[in-house]
Structures are given as C-alpha cells and as structure tokens.
Amino acid sequence: MVIVGHVDHGKSTLVGRLLYETGSLPDGKFEQIQTVCRRRGMQFEWAFLMDALQAERDQNITIDVSQIWFKTRRRNYVIIDAPGHKEFLKNMVSGAASADAALLLIDAHEGIQEQSRRHAYLLSLLGIRQVVVVVNKMDLVNFDQAVFTRIEADYRDFLRQLNVQPLQFLPIAARDGVNMVTPDPRTSWYEGPTLIQMLDDLEQPVPPADLPLRFAVQDVYRFDRRRILAGRIESGTLRVGDTVVFAPSNKESVVASIEVWNAAQRSAVSAGESVGITLREQIFVERGSVGNHIDQMPIETNRFRARVFWMGDRPLSLAKKYKIKLLTQEIECQLASIDQVIDASTLEASSAIRRTVEKNEVAEVTIQSRGPLVMDNYDRLQTSGRFVLVDGNDVAGGGVIFGGVYLVHKQVKSSNITWSESHIRYRDRVERNGHPGLVVWMTGLSGSGKSTLARALEKELFERQMQAYVLDGDNMRHGLNSNLSFSPEDRVENIRRVAEVAKLMADAGVITVTSFISPYRLDRVRAREIVASSGVEFVEVYVSAPLEVCEKRDPKNLYRKARAGEIKGFTGLDAPYEIPENPELVLETSEESAEACLEQLLEFLLPRLRVD
Amino acid sequence: MTGAKFRHLDALENQSVYILREAHRKFKRLAMLWSIGKDSSVLLWLARKAFFGHVPMPCVHVDTSYKIPEMIQFRDEKVREWNIDLIVGQNKAALAAGRTFPNGALTRVECCGLLKKDALQQVIEEKDYQAVIVGIRRDEEGTRAKERYFSPRDRNFEWNFKDQPPELWDQFKTDFDPGTHIRIHPLLHWTEINVWEYIEREKIPIVDLYFAKDGFRYRSLGCAPCTKPVPSQATTVAEIIEELRETKVSERSTRAQDQESEDAFERLRASGYM
Numbered sequence A: 001m002v003i004v005g006h007v008d009h010g011k012s013t014l015v016g017r018l019l020y021e022t023g024s025l026p027d028g029k030f031e032q033i034q035t036v037c038r039r040r041g042m043q044f045e046w047a048f049l050m051d052a053l054q055a056e057r058d059q060n061i062t063i064d065v066s067q068i069w070f071k072t073r074r075r076n077y078v079i080i081d082a083p084g085h086k087e088f089l090k091n092m093v094s095g096a097a098s099a100d101a102a103l104l105l106i107d108a109h110e111g112i113q114e115q116s117r118r119h120a121y122l123l124s125l126l127g128i129r130q131v132v133v134v135v136n137k138m139d140l141v142n143f144d145q146a147v148f149t150r151i152e153a154d155y156r157d158f159l160r161q162l163n164v165q166p167l168q169f170l171p172i173a174a175r176d177g178v179n180m181v182t183p184d185p186r187t188s189w190y191e192g193p194t195l196i197q198m199l200d201d202l203e204q205p206v207p208p209a210d211l212p213l214r215f216a217v218q219d220v221y222r223f224d225r226r227r228i229l230a231g232r233i234e235s236g237t238l239r240v241g242d243t244v245v246f247a248p249s250n251k252e253s254v255v256a257s258i259e260v261w262n263a264a265q266r267s268a269v270s271a272g273e274s275v276g277i278t279l280r281e282q283i284f285v286e287r288g289s290v291g292n293h294i295d296q297m298p299i300e301t302n303r304f305r306a307r308v309f310w311m312g313d314r315p316l317s318l319a320k321k322y323k324i325k326l327l328t329q330e331i332e333c334q335l336a337s338i339d340q341v342i343d344a345s346t347l348e349a350s351s352a353i354r355r356t357v358e359k360n361e362v363a364e365v366t367i368q369s370r371g372p373l374v375m376d377n378y379d380r381l382q383t384s385g386r387f388v389l390v391d392g393n394d395v396a397g398g399g400v401i402f403g404g405v406y407l408v409h410k411q412v413k414s415s416n417i418t419w420s421e422s423h424i425r426y427r428d429r430v431e432r433n434g435h436p437g438l439v440v441w442m443t444g445l446s447g448s449g450k451s452t453l454a455r456a457l458e459k460e461l462f463e464r465q466m467q468a469y470v471l472d473g474d475n476m477r478h479g480l481n482s483n484l485s486f487s488p489e490d491r492v493e494n495i496r497r498v499a500e501v502a503k504l505m506a507d508a509g510v511i512t513v514t515s516f517i518s519p520y521r522l523d524r525v526r527a528r529e530i531v532a533s534s535g536v537e538f539v540e541v542y543v544s545a546p547l548e549v550c551e552k553r554d555p556k557n558l559y560r561k562a563r564a565g566e567i568k569g570f571t572g573l574d575a576p577y578e579i580p581e582n583p584e585l586v587l588e589t590s591e592e593s594a595e596a597c598l599e600q601l602l603e604f605l606l607p608r609l610r611v612d
Numbered sequence B: 001m002t003g004a005k006f007r008h009l010d011a012l013e014n015q016s017v018y019i020l021r022e023a024h025r026k027f028k029r030l031a032m033l034w035s036i037g038k039d040s041s042v043l044l045w046l047a048r049k050a051f052f053g054h055v056p057m058p059c060v061h062v063d064t065s066y067k068i069p070e071m072i073q074f075r076d077e078k079v080r081e082w083n084i085d086l087i088v089g090q091n092k093a094a095l096a097a098g099r100t101f102p103n104g105a106l107t108r109v110e111c112c113g114l115l116k117k118d119a120l121q122q123v124i125e126e127k128d129y130q131a132v133i134v135g136i137r138r139d140e141e142g143t144r145a146k147e148r149y150f151s152p153r154d155r156n157f158e159w160n161f162k163d164q165p166p167e168l169w170d171q172f173k174t175d176f177d178p179g180t181h182i183r184i185h186p187l188l189h190w191t192e193i194n195v196w197e198y199i200e201r202e203k204i205p206i207v208d209l210y211f212a213k214d215g216f217r218y219r220s221l222g223c224a225p226c227t228k229p230v231p232s233q234a235t236t237v238a239e240i241i242e243e244l245r246e247t248k249v250s251e252r253s254t255r256a257q258d259q260e261s262e263d264a265f266e267r268l269r270a271s272g273y274m
Helices: A011-021 A029-039 A052-058 A085-097 A114-126 A145-161 A195-200 A426-433 A449-464 A473-477 A488-507 A521-532 A549-551 A558-563 A592-611 B004-026 B039-049 B071-080 B092-096 B108-127 B192-202 B237-246 B262-272
Strands: A002-005 A065-071 A076-081 A099-109 A130-136 A166-171 A214-223 A226-235 A235-240 A243-247 A253-257 A269-270 A274-279 A290-292 A299-312 A322-326 A329-342 A361-377 A386-391 A394-402 A437-444 A468-472 A511-515 A538-545 A585-588 B029-031 B058-062 B086-089 B130-131 B150-153 B181-184
Touching: A002 A011, A002 A085, A002 A114, A011 A065, A011 A099, A011 A195, A029 A473, A085 A114, A099 A114, A114 A145, A114 A361, A114 B058, A130 A145, A130 A195, A145 A166, A145 A274, A166 A195, A166 A585, A214 A274, A214 A558, A214 B004, A226 B004, A253 B086, A274 B004, A299 A329, A322 A361, A394 B237, A437 A449, A437 A488, A437 A521, A437 A592, A449 A511, A468 A473, A473 A488, A488 A511, A521 A538, A538 A592, A549 B108, A585 A592, A585 B039, B004 B039, B004 B192, B029 B039, B029 B108, B039 B150, B039 B192, B086 B108, B092 B108, B192 B237
Parallel strands: A002 A076, A002 A099, A099 A130, A130 A166, A437 A511, A437 A538, A468 A511, A538 A585, B029 B058, B029 B130, B058 B086, B130 B181
Antiparallel strands: A065 A076, A214 A226, A214 A290, A226 A274, A235 A269, A243 A253, A243 A290, A253 A274, A299 A361, A299 A394, A322 A329, A322 A386, A329 A361, A386 A394, B150 B181
C-alpha cells in the first residue's frame, strides 16, 4: 500500500499514527521520538517515526521511500511512504510501482493541489486500481462537512477522467487519530468506515494466472547436464507437455520438465513464479525471449505508441538514443515522434510541436527500436505492457504501451512456402516504416524558401525515424533531366518526370518532398493526378513571398543575372508564376520565421503520417 | 506448493530468486556476503533455489576475529557440505595494531568501521568485485528501509541516499560507470518473522546460538563483545516465531554499536557499511 499526496499534507503523520493506533510501534520508539522532539524544543512530531534519516529531520521532507510494517486483526501491511515533493518524483514512482493499493491524501485546509492530481495520474499510469482518498487535517476546517463534500466532488470529477474509481473518501485528522480506528463524534455526518476498517476491506490482488502465458526468459543455465531456461511466469500458466512458442524468433518446443530444488515436483507453474524449465527439442532460446501459447501470441514490433513519464535530469529528446528494458529484453531505441504532452495536473493535452519531454512530464510518444520487441498493450497485460527507458546509465523514464495490433498467428506446418506467395504490398511497407508514403509538393518563386524548408523538413522527419527524401532541381536536372532546357515545353516535361519519380518513391514508402518553382497551375494539377493514381496523398504547399523579397534574398544570384539579361524567361520577371488556387498549405516566408513555417508544416503533416 | 500457512513466503521467495538471477546474469565479478547469521543463511539457501542446488558465486565472510566461536565452526562445516567457494576477509593491519573496541583503543562504531566496513572494502578491492549480494532487510532499521534492490556505491564506497536511482517494475539499474560498485539486496522486502518462517518451512540449518540456552538466546548475531543475548525460552524455530509475534523490541536493539548516537548507524552505512 502506498501513501501519496502533496507535500505537507501529512503523509508521515498519518503513517506514524497508524502504527501507534495498531500497536505496531517497537517498545521505546514513541519515547525515543519524544526525547528527540523535546531536545529540539518542539511538540511531538509523528513524522519522525518515518523520516528516520538525519538529513530528513533537518529538511522536513521525506526524501525517499520508507517502508513500514504493521498489522491489523485481519492481515499484515507494508506501507510505502512516498515523498510528495516534486523533485522526488522518481522516488514516489519507485515506491508506488510495487503497491497493490494507494491512499491519496488531501489536506482539507489547502484542498486539491498540483501534486494531488499529478500523483493520481501517475497511479493510474502505474496501474494501481484500488484507491482510497483520505481528506486529512479536518480539525483545521472545524470538521466542516461542506469542505469535505466539495473536495470529494472535485476530486471524483478529476479521477473519473483517469478511469480511477475511488473506493472511498474519508474525513480524518491524523494528528489526533480522528476516524482512524473508531468513528469520531465531530464527524457524525460521516457514515462510512474508519480508515482501518477500510484497509481491511481492500482486496489482495491475485496474480493473473488465467491470462495469456508470458514466460520471460532471464537466463539459460547448464547444470548437471540439464539445459534449464530460467525466468518468470509474468502472466498465465505453463504446464509440462505444453507447446511453447518463443517470440521473437517464433521457434517452438514442448515443455519437458519444470525444475525445482528442495521442493515438491511440479506439473504446472503460474503467474508470479520464478521457475526453470527444460524443453523436449533443443531450440535456440536466450535471455529476452518470451514464451507463449500459439493461440495467444503477444505483439511483435519495432515501432509502437506509449505513454511515458520522464524522471531524468536531461530531457527525453527526439534523435537521441536510449535503451529500452521490457521484461528481460533490452535494445536501443529512439523516439520517432512526440505526439502529445499531457499536463498531469490538468490532464490537458498539448499537441504543440515538441522535440523534448522535460523532467516530470508525461507524454504520448511513438518509439522505434533497433530490432523487434515482444510486448502487449498495457490494458491487456500489465507486466508485458510496460517498460523503462535508460538514458546513459540511468533509468530515467517509464512507459505503458497502447494501441498495438495483435496479429492472428497460424501454426506453420509446411516448410515449402514459395516466395511467390509473399508479394510485398504497399501496406507491408507502410507497416515496416510506421508511416505511409506521401508527396509534399513545394511550389513558389525562386528565393521564396522552398529548398530551405524542404531540407529542414527532411531532417525533422529523418530524426523521427521516418523515410524522407528531397527531390530538387539539382538532383533531377543533373541526371535524369539533364537533356531538358528551360523552354516552356521542356519545363512541362521536367515537372512530369519529377511527378513520376515522386510517385514511385512514395509508392516505395518514402515521404518525398519536391522543391521546384513549378510555375504553371496545369503542371501542378497533372502532378497531383499522377501521384494520386497510385493512391498516395499529395500535399501542395505554396511557399509564398513577394517578388521584391525574393529578389532581395537572391540566394543563387539568379535575379541579378536575369536582370542583366543573362537568363531569359525567368519566373517572376519575364515568365509568369501562377499562384495555386487551393493548396493544402500556404507558408508566408516573408512574414514568419523559417522555424515557424517548419512548425506549420509538421503540424499539418505528422497527423497524416500516423498509422492506426 | 506448500500449505496456506506459508503461502505468503512463495511471493517473497519468487522475488528474491528473480533478483539473484538478475545479479548473476548482469555481473561477472559477483560475490555474496555471508555473515553466518540467519539472514545471510537464508540468502545462501535462496541462491541454491535460484541455481538448482549450486552457488555460482564466491561467498565472502568478513571475520573480525571477535565472532562467537560457534559461528566459525558452523561456517566451516557448511562450506564443505554445500560446496561453497569461501573467501575470508579480515583487516589484519588494524588487528595487528590493536586498533579495536575490545582493546579499548576505539569506540564501538569506529571498531565496526575498521574491522567490518574496511575489511569488506579490502576484499572487494583485492578481488575486484563489481557487485556484492548482501542480506539486509528494510524492516531492520530506518536507513535500510530506504534501500534499493540494486544500490550503487561510488568509488569510495559511499552511499548517496539522497540521489538514488528509480526502481520500478523489477527493472533494476544495471548500467554503471566504471569504478562504481553495486550492493544487491535480494532480501530487502522480507521481515524478521518471514525469515524465521522460511527457515521453518525449508528446514534451513542455522547456528545454535539463536536457540535459548539457560533462558537466553541471540536474536541478532555480531561480535561477542557487542552482541548480547535476549531473555527467551524459545528452543525451536516455531517457538521463536511465536515469540517474535508478541515482541515490540526491535531486532538490532541488542547490537550495542547502533545505540551510540542518534544517527550512528546511518553514518556507518553512508560510508560503506552493509
């Protein structure tokens, strides 16, 4: 059981009192703290029982997670006292992640605070279903029912958005023991159970033995001529004689024995057990493999979506390498995109373009790993649906997986599958890449900023692990189109070829960004038709800037040459530019910075590049 | 499977076995501390569970030379019986110079620092161990309650309890800068009663000193000059469990070095004690 709440809302006091009320204090401890308090010239401080470290006594903040044991008539408890101070979020997570139930503490006087919300959100992420809300310090509000009712209504509202069903709201005053063990006349309006009764009514979670089997292999031992696969049954049940398929290699074998030492023979083992098994046929299995039953296979992918909470001092960034640890799998990974950052205290999602997730933030992200990972959606199986991210040497973030697609696995009987059966379809490429192919057609005057934006966009997409490539005048005219001049006919042919190449590349799964003046409306319409014929999306982007601005920029010295008569038929001067009528996007590069334009581009494109 | 009486021990055992296997897999130069006491004897037993009767890492005993003689006898007997690779660590320099508490040269805490903490440090350096498995539990006392399963120490073996790695979902910190030293604590989530219940269920041999003789028994074993027996009539493991259910006296209260000052033990631990 974990106790969380905003700083100074009285967690340590509550725990000290619980120990005292249940007679769980060691002899002399009460007196010892009394002496310490007297020595320091202060009134009795319950929190000192928990805050056993010298440093804490001086700072008055619970730095780390303390664990305390107590028992009621019904059963034994381990209390995890988690720090409420924002800086110590990682310690709170360390404490709460192993809890079966949570007590959320709110100060009646101060009401719901930032941390009250943030902690509730984290508890829901950590998968703790049993939540009891304790409204403490009722003495400071004269045991006023209205205060209690208002806090209950507000907080219930918030918890509903998290899908957390609080079991009970309790009004207490921990310092004086109100409603801890016996009902108190000062809260006669409250008819629910006391805290101890409430705790005794909580359910002990049962390990998920009847869910799909996930056997996470930790190691392979050779002892006494046996080859033993050691690991833990994360969920489900494994029996001698079962056929087990090991993902991601998908090799299968039959369980020959369950190995034990100094214990009775076993024919089945289930969730939560650390076991060793031997197989009938020797197949290659290593640490990281996950054993499953064929009809209930996990997801296997190198790209997935997750909600992550970040505890690292350095922000979680795009284009940086991390290590992901999921069950016993460890592999290098990168963020492919940051889809939403969620304010854990308001639950508001911001989809502003972000390149980093800061410490203490929660975000929805897409992660790409260097190789396949075996996983489940968190709402299906908790233990195989969660992971940590390691930055350098440090565990710096945790995450839960959502939205993954389960494929139906068929048992492969024949080894004579011919290649002709497995045509690679556009859909297969999309699944491998994690995004569809697409053509971004940039049009605009020379010097309007097409190339700058195209290159910046390419880089952004590349860092999100996407396949992206820029087609521009240089790489087209120097090769494929080297036989074309700047005459009107050749310009038409130039654009036709560009469109055809862009279509092929997009069909191969690449996000193709073209950067050509392409001044004629008809040419652009034709390009759109060519690309659309293969079912690929065409995004026309008008990169707009007044002629004077473009001429002033003149990055390639072309306007100067055209004015001097060295170039004939120059668009904007002695050749027309036909402004797009219905482009998907207009970027005003003379009014907004390159960064702002790039953001508009990304905001428009990223949702179109998601695969659902 | 065992009866319902001990079912809660299955979860504790499974978790400890998982941690021991992670430790064995992650650290090539790994050792286990064996103080001959009940906790580290349970730890040793759990290792044999995890590795199917084998103990695939050396066991280090820090011998202060003031240990109660029965402990050494018990140790040498089990080393043969269980095929254990025993390494004995001792701060010979301090002993030769007579720098100990029983000699009257040091306080109890200083003596622990030299004969236990420094002796351990010397073995770790000499054998170049990256990681040491230690049988401490959270319920022993306040500073141990703050521990992690995988707990880093810096080059000077110091423990920075204010900046500990997060530990969640059994994903432990297993990547470190060179020179960092790791303490691994597979018994962290056990309580004193759990340890005895497990000894009872598994019939684990332990040194006789824990059982009452002439109305006294040892509850916690340390050095003879600093460990006092407590009044007790418990002569079997079952009776010890019964007795512990009733007591409100803390386990380490018989260890004199903890009582020297308010934060004596905390300071000892921050500088590298077990």
